[in-house]
Amino acid sequence: MNKEIKPLKFSGKWDFDPAPESVDHISLKDQYGLFINGKFENPQTSNYFPSINPANEEHLSMIAEAGEKDINAAVSAARKAFDGPWSKMSAKERGKYIFRIARLIQEKSRELAVIETLDGGKPIRESRDVDVPIAAAHFFYYAGWTDKLNYAFPNRDPKPVGVAGQVIPWNFPLMMAAWKIAPALATGNTVVLKPAETTSLTALKLAEIIQEADLPKGVVNIITGAGATGAGIVNHQDIDKIAFTGSTGVGKIIMKAIAGSNKKSTMELGGKAANIIFEDAPLDQAVEGVINGIYFNQGHVCCAGSRLFVQESVYDVVLRKLKDRIQSLILGNPLDKNTDIGAINSKEQLGTINKYLKIGQQEGADMFQLECPIPKKGFWCPPTLFTNVSQSHVIAKEEIFGPVLAIQTFRTIDEVITKANNTPFGLSAGVWTDKGSKIFNLTSQMRAGVVWANTYNKFDPTSPFGGYKESGHGREGGLHGLTPYLNF
Amino acid sequence: MGAFISPKVDKVGIEDRVNRITKRSIKKEAKLEGLKMALNMVDLTTLEGMDTVNKVTQMCYKAQHLHDEFPGLPTVAAVCVYPNFVKIAVNALKDSPIKVASVATAFPSGHSSLDVKIADTKMAVDAGAHEVDMVISRGKFHMGDFGFVYDEIAAIKQACGTSVRLKVILETGELGNLDNVRLASDIAIAAGADFIKTSTGKIKPAATLPVTLVMLEAIKDHYYKTGIMVGMKPAGGISNSKLALQYLVMVKETLGVKWLDNHWFRFGASSLANDLLMQILKQSTGAYQSANYFSKD
Numbered sequence: 001m002n003k004e005i006k007p008l009k010f011s012g013k014w015d016f017d018p019a020p021e022s023v024d025h026i027s028l029k030d031q032y033g034l035f036i037n038g039k040f041e042n043p044q045t046s047n048y049f050p051s052i053n054p055a056n057e058e059h060l061s062m063i064a065e066a067g068e069k070d071i072n073a074a075v076s077a078a079r080k081a082f083d084g085p086w087s088k089m090s091a092k093e094r095g096k097y098i099f100r101i102a103r104l105i106q107e108k109s110r111e112l113a114v115i116e117t118l119d120g121g122k123p124i125r126e127s128r129d130v131d132v133p134i135a136a137a138h139f140f141y142y143a144g145w146t147d148k149l150n151y152a153f154p155n156r157d158p159k160p161v162g163v164a165g166q167v168i169p170w171n172f173p174l175m176m177a178a179w180k181i182a183p184a185l186a187t188g189n190t191v192v193l194k195p196a197e198t199t200s201l202t203a204l205k206l207a208e209i210i211q212e213a214d215l216p217k218g219v220v221n222i223i224t225g226a227g228a229t230g231a232g233i234v235n236h237q238d239i240d241k242i243a244f245t246g247s248t249g250v251g252k253i254i255m256k257a258i259a260g261s262n263k264k265s266t267m268e269l270g271g272k273a274a275n276i277i278f279e280d281a282p283l284d285q286a287v288e289g290v291i292n293g294i295y296f297n298q299g300h301v302c303c304a305g306s307r308l309f310v311q312e313s314v315y316d317v318v319l320r321k322l323k324d325r326i327q328s329l330i331l332g333n334p335l336d337k338n339t340d341i342g343a344i345n346s347k348e349q350l351g352t353i354n355k356y357l358k359i360g361q362q363e364g365a366d367m368f369q370l371e372c373p374i375p376k377k378g379f380w381c382p383p384t385l386f387t388n389v390s391q392s393h394v395i396a397k398e399e400i401f402g403p404v405l406a407i408q409t410f411r412t413i414d415e416v417i418t419k420a421n422n423t424p425f426g427l428s429a430g431v432w433t434d435k436g437s438k439i440f441n442l443t444s445q446m447r448a449g450v451v452w453a454n455t456y457n458k459f460d461p462t463s464p465f466g467g468y469k470e471s472g473h474g475r476e477g478g479l480h481g482l483t484p485y486l487n488f
Numbered sequence: 489m490g491a492f493i494s495p496k497v498d499k500v501g502i503e504d505r506v507n508r509i510t511k512r513s514i515k516k517e518a519k520l521e522g523l524k525m526a527l528n529m530v531d532l533t534t535l536e537g538m539d540t541v542n543k544v545t546q547m548c549y550k551a552q553h554l555h556d557e558f559p560g561l562p563t564v565a566a567v568c569v570y571p572n573f574v575k576i577a578v579n580a581l582k583d584s585p586i587k588v589a590s591v592a593t594a595f596p597s598g599h600s601s602l603d604v605k606i607a608d609t610k611m612a613v614d615a616g617a618h619e620v621d622m623v624i625s626r627g628k629f630h631m632g633d634f635g636f637v638y639d640e641i642a643a644i645k646q647a648c649g650t651s652v653r654l655k656v657i658l659e660t661g662e663l664g665n666l667d668n669v670r671l672a673s674d675i676a677i678a679a680g681a682d683f684i685k686t687s688t689g690k691i692k693p694a695a696t697l698p699v700t701l702v703m704l705e706a707i708k709d710h711y712y713k714t715g716i717m718v719g720m721k722p723a724g725g726i727s728n729s730k731l732a733l734q735y736l737v738m739v740k741e742t743l744g745v746k747w748l749d750n751h752w753f754r755f756g757a758s759s760l761a762n763d764l765l766m767q768i769l770k771q772s773t774g775a776y777q778s779a780n781y782f783s784k785d
Contacts, residue, residue: 017519284495324744
């Protein structure tokens, strides 16, 4: 590594022309009601709020705000469906409906991907290649379990818990809805689901798909609104189980609210994952993994690899590679097929990220960002990394939920395990080394729900996902993802 | 030999990266620019047992007159022939910017003595070749005799002198895995290669995107250490424009725009040129023309 040598240059010649995905094939209504008992209903609050495209702040649609009466209606529809057709139906028949939902998602994948990108700001490359296929895969996977629960839990007589209240975040709107709804239905429960207020559209499109799949009315109810609506679901007396994905702060509030009640819960909360590069790692692939680990979906990922630990002997070269790779990323219109970095999901989230960028600089860390033109409208943050960081820096301690990487160095494996575990979170981690024994040694000592080796952010419906410590409890995905929806 | 410690390569990671590169969507002006750039990087090649003076002469004419009906086209970068045809090619191309490259060193197997290989190289150089494409000794490489491989490349580099650029063919289809591709790249670069090249075209698989990415990363690491740029030439199996553009995207996003020039990047191909021509005309006129309108020399 020679520090005198100039960085590589990635623009100024053969810059790509725009290649936007078309939007003329999608259908969006001007206004969406609440999906209760198989129909779209006007909210009894009569309130609607706008959903905008965070990449240009243009209006997309009006979304209904569910109040107490609407929540009651949704829960009672879910209860009626649970007591009625759904629990009496044979498991095999139940499975057919779930397979049908999966197929319809695949059929409409292009439309769903475009709407996901319009509503949430994520690059079309991601919604097309990750969000929508994984959503369909979850329905397919759990549909298969429906008539095999007695084999999954032999001699334990699994029974559905009843009505599940599910509150999901804005980072993977359709995918999170699939993660929640698919296992709940497979195990024979009924559902009241609330998407995040900035990204309701694909959940509402999923409601249309559920209508089209002819699911018995009331089995899935999708109601929209902000925090108050979520609180209404959490506190509702006739809900048997809460599944929440979101911030650790809100997760703690929910756990307090349901303390002493009979509600089961799964919490998938925040993270501050360690991504660890050893000197014997395949460095270029490690760098690519770090880029995907933190800048995928603009870092709006609970399992994002936001803390990078690099062994000191390869620190200079890794940093150089990282900086050059950042400069080769393309930020811009999320609908463009070549976009790597899309828009920040909301103005509020951009404010949070910018606050942390300021804190990082005030703490004396060195900031490096992608140099590129930033669109005038919409919410944007270029991919950012901080060096000169220690465990004591706020940017290394708190979840930023944005495209911000904090880099530290280490000398020995024991040191890095201590530092990686030195956090209240424990959702995920990554390790990069060519040595198999090192992988097994390290992963067995890591206090994190998911540890990726020589890859990062790989998701599969067969694989359980969830946290240690303040990153939550319970698992989603795989066989483990069935248990929170069952009583034995 | 302990002197060569190359970074490890993760095949799955390489394939992920390649997959992402191939999804780039190159449209409109960028597409036309890319196609012309690729055409300008082609080493028009004939390396057959049945090569003749006439065949080489015809190819050299084609190199200068790719498609005269369409003005403003670039020329190819070079023609690539066996040493005994270098003089013919140099003579045929003397008024053009097109370079003459010659394979040497007992191409394609590389099985001969160093003296013969040096003589083979000198023959090409003395006949006026601008570039020499040598093959490494893959047998010695597999035996772990990396010092031998290194010394041989260094000797051929010396035989080339200062003005003839040396391309070192690794024959990646015979190296077995990506770690070996990386190691062979590092050895070739350290021994003085001006270019590293994937294949002879005689072995399958020839050039692939994953192999090329590994080699580009070796070039990048050398640049980081020394500031010296090394060229890259994937050869064999690149027959259509779409694939050629994917290679260029890979170069751009791995090494940056400085390498997007035929001084630093080449395609070893013979049928690619006509496909590029066909696509360039399609981009300009909006319609595909019959393959019969493009000369085959």
